[in-house]
Amino acid sequence: MRDGGRARQREQTRQALLRESRRLFATLGYGAVGLSEIVRAAGVTKGALYHHFDGKAALFRAVLEQVQEEVARQVAATADAQDDPWERLVAGCQAFLTAGTAPDVRQIMLVDGPAVLGWAEWRAMDEAASARHLTDELTTLIEAGTIVRRPVAPLAHLLSGAMNEAALWLAGSTDPPGPGRDPGRPVTDAGGAARRLTPRPRPVVLGPSF
């Protein structure tokens, strides 16, 4: 072959499988995508797929890991640009809402993820990817006295759940399994909505509502 060695070709095939399966999973949903479609789009056969992954669910898991990593990177980058801890939390939430509006994230990470891998595994992956930072931020805010002292784990879960639902809601009612409206609509202003949802005056306590 004129292209680089075996390792190069191997990685190329693997990336093609990840890229095409991600696209199909995002647009049609996990259940509506057949392996035949994936391998056809990737230009390989089922033999290649099962050589790289342990099955359909394992392929989905790899895609989900990729998506979660991207979201975590965006959120962390936006949050870390802020110096003040409270502003870091707010910026991080806004960044998550912006990222969560993307169809990939929406369908793969928020809709199919828990059902395909089971909630426990999905939660563990989310914890490892991004929720860990959220816990850190909340801990910092508690230590600084910005929010009332409470167990951080429940706070993190509640805030995480609220953000997930908000992302799904802000993305509009466009999702594959249903009737599905125009996918190319201008996407409701997620950033603006997120900003409107956060308090103008910096609060002294976060606890009461939780």
Add this chain to the structure above:
Amino acid sequence: MRDGGRARQREQTRQALLRESRRLFATLGYGAVGLSEIVRAAGVTKGALYHHFDGKAALFRAVLEQVQEEVARQVAATADAQDDPWERLVAGCQAFLTAGTAPDVRQIMLVDGPAVLGWAEWRAMDEAASARHLTDELTTLIEAGTIVRRPVAPLAHLLSGAMNEAALWLAGSTDPPGPGRDPGRPVTDAGGAARRLTPRPRPVVLGPSF
């Protein structure tokens, strides 16, 4: 037949299908349950199933409707026992967390629901069943000045998402698709945790944290 007329027998078959499929969906998850298992457990054949429902997803939809109705009834009953609007909201949230801890609700309503029917349809069903009351409660609280005046729709979504995640978390890490621990464990004290999560002093503003 010695049992009542056709209508009676028909309803009996339908209920058996709903009961057994609900049990199997709850314990194994939607994807891991085959129609053959369902009809065998219900003591009928696939012909009966397709005579009553339009397919597997439609059967699941009927089960989900049933589950949502039960949850909504419990929540409404608990909330309506309180006179004060704020106490109604708190009691309703606690009741939801208690109900959401049940494995049926957990797997069917919170995990598989959005993936099987699509998020939009799932959201519409939830809206019709229970979220509508949540919006009403929040509106009342805003009108009474208990919480700061904001658009209620975002508030309702955030709170709903937080409650859903909380219910999944409080139920522990036991779910079918994963390794799944002892299903009969004593269920972490959901009511107590819910009470601990809500503020002791009645707040004047709910907004800041949202």
Add this chain to the structure above:
DNA sequence: CCTTTCGCATACCGTCGGTATGTGAAGGTA
């Protein structure tokens, strides 16, 4: 140059959701 390894293709299998058709009892009608 020969051998081994490995990345992948081919061929095949059991099972699944879904459908088309058959059937016998319940219910109406004379």
Add this chain to the structure above:
DNA sequence: TACCTTCACATACCGACGGTATGCGAAAGG
């Protein structure tokens, strides 16, 4: 009571799917 219609299913079957076992040819190693 005899007949006919309706209806609530059962039976038989199909294409497609996820998954597996095996074959093969090119690249790496000696």
